[in-house]
């Protein structure tokens with residue numbers, strides 16, 4: 520659906536992600552509920568180097584690990600999490616907060632298993648996917664991140680996988696679960712506009728050395744000349760007429 524202007528030519532509105540979150544313009548919505556994470560550590564399955572990043576994949580053939588409440592209707596099934604980072608600690612996050620970039624951003628991807636039968640199907644619908652974004656700020660070594668990073672040398676090249684089980688993803692979340700939420704898209708191809716974005720307001724820590732480990736992943740397969748995933752964050756996109764809501768005043 521396009522907006523109409525004085526020339527009566529529809530101009531398409533885009534619902535692309537990431538965006539810059541202007542905190543003073545975000546609107547407190549008292550009807551927003553607290554986020555409810557119900558993750559079963561046994562659903563953690565494996566780590567995969569997908570070329571532009573690495574995914575930590577979960578068993579998503581049933582609703583054993585779900586995200587509920589918050590801005591969502593019903594619950595969404597956890598399928599994977601991954602990170603975005605930059606070629607230096609100066610940038611790397613996809614979303615910005617009042618123009619501030621963080622050195623990295625965690626995305627926890629869920630899909631609407633009440634209405635759809637797979638992630639691929641859900642991604643074709645505006646209420647299909649819910650991604651929780653968590654900023655990583657420079658600080659002390661994060662021991663929970665370390666338990667993931669110590670496996671990265673087993674998935675160094677594109678297409679490689681390694682088992683990764685018994686992982687409690689709630690250990691990676693900050694204490695404060697207040698969030699901003701808006702309707703947007705996947706930030707990589709095919710950029711489908713199917714995502715309810717839920718961006719946590721509190722960051723978790725990552726050390727510079729841990730970020731360096733991300734940059735040692737290769738986007739090439741093992742029989743190619745190696746090149747590295749130095750950065751994988753998309754530039755911010757126009758907000759257009761979207762409103763960002765906040766779970767707290």
Ligand SMILES: NS(=O)(=O)c1c(F)c(F)c(-n2cc(CC3CCCCC3)nn2)c(F)c1F
Nearest residue numbers: 626628638639642650704705706707708709
């Ligand atoms: N940054 S993000 O917005 O959190 C983000 C995601 F949420 C994703 F789900 C993917 N994603 C892309 C595909 C291919 C599918 C192939 C079948 C059709 C749907 C896409 N698998 N997962 C993704 F790459 C990504 F970057």
Ligand SMILES: [Zn+2]
Nearest residue numbers: 601603626706
């Ligand atoms: Zn992402």
